Amino acid sequence: MKVLYFDCFSGISGDMVLGALIDLGVDVNVLRAELEKLKVEGFSISVEKKIKNSIAVTDFDVITNEGEHQHAEHQHTEHQHAEHQHTEHQHTGHHHHHTPARNLDDIKKIIDNAGLNENVVRLSKTIFKEIAKAEAKVHNMKIDDIHFHEVGAIDSIVDIVGASICIDLLGVDRIYSSPLHEGTGFIECQHGKLPVPVPAVMEMLVESNIPYIIDNDVNTELITPTGIGIIKTLADGFGEMPPMMVEKVGYGSGKREIGRLNALRCIMGTMVENDADGDIVVLKTNVDDMSPEILGYVMDLLLEKGALEVFYVPVYMKKNRPGVMLTVLCKKDEEKRFTDIILRETSTLGVRRTSAKRYVLERKKKYIDTKFGKLGIKEAYLGGSEKFAPEFEDCKAAAKKHQVPLWKVYNEIFKNLK
Secondary structure, three states: OEEEEEEOEOEEOHHHHHHHHHHOOOOHHHHHHHHHOOOOOOEEEEEEEEEEOOEEEEEEEEEEOOOOEOOOOOOOOOOEEEOOEEEOOOOOOOOOOOOOEEEHHHHHHHHHOOOOOHHHHHHHHHHHHHHHHHHHHHOOOOHHHOEEEHHHHHHHHHHHHHHHHHHHHHOOOEEEEOOEEEOOOEEEEOOEEEEOOOHHHHHHHOOOOOOEEEOOOOOOOOEOHHHHHHHHHHOOEEOOOOOEEEEEEEEEEOOOOOOOOOEEEEEEEEEOOOOOOEEEEEEEEEEOOOOHHHHHHHHHHHHHOOOOEEEEEEEEOHHHOEEEEEEEEEEHHHHHHHHHHHHHHOOOOOOEEEEEEEOOOEEEEEEEEEOOEEEEEEEEEEOOEEEEEEOHHHHHHHHHHHOOOHHHHHHHHHHHHO
16 A cells, blocks of 8 residues: 655645655656646746755745745745735735635636546645635635635645645555644734734644644744645544655755754655554444435545445334444544544434454455456465455456456456466
């Protein structure tokens, strides 16, 4: 399993995310070509290799037609507020009070009409909504009334859509993050001095599973709304780096000098897929008023987010109503995240939880050559005995590509294993 780990020892911002992901090997020319599909004028991107604290880092910057470096001289910033028009990154001395503004719906239309990969579209819109929702709560406004200042909107679009493009290009299966480190003190914006963390960042921390650490030796902001919006949407879990074989490391430069290395470190590798025996959490709920299509969507979503297992069982409920019991198995540290998904995506009013012990076989994935191409299988071991199972997605793709029944692909695998 290909894994990406965000090491946020110096906070996180949009430009740091882009810098780190490019440093991992994303082709800048491909990124530029994808961003051009947005048909948003008035900007260019700058990518430069720099040395900070004797460490090679990648510095990403957005430059507007006015010549303004959106990230220049400052690492991260709270949105500037001009009549509720928000722009990511700290005060730069440029005020664009009279330029047009875009609301969330405008930005969604830009993304929808760009012809981008479906995963990029979904991820970008989710991040924008997360940030707009927090801003709306902070300013006591409806989410549709939140407007992004023209230059700020360009900057946010590039950061958010660019990060989504990079994640899609890297093709990772799972994303994790360290705790988020934040500084102290106050920062200047058009409303005066605001405390660190800025209100939108603090709002996105509410009822989240994000561990948050204050670094008292840093007297400035380290986490921006765009930065936390990206990682809150991307990360499947927060905490220590999972066991993995490290393949690449990338550093995205911060802009401020804070007395130590100011960068975001991204680590990519292969997770050691030996699910250790141990405790897991079992989440259950009964549902009797949802369509099968929505239930299928919820199952796919839970599995996509990393649930260990998801299944439905037919049940009869009060007054003999037919329904289904949803059961989700997950790791202990992911209990809240999956509970939130169940409560948000289904009509249930409550979720039951129990702890369970599980025993699993040692297993690994390998590939075999067949007349339908290279196909994956799972191998599991118990003492001297061995089990195997074809990888369904590989077999399905081969069946479609060669226009043969799925069972023929399975049979080809069995024949090659004899």
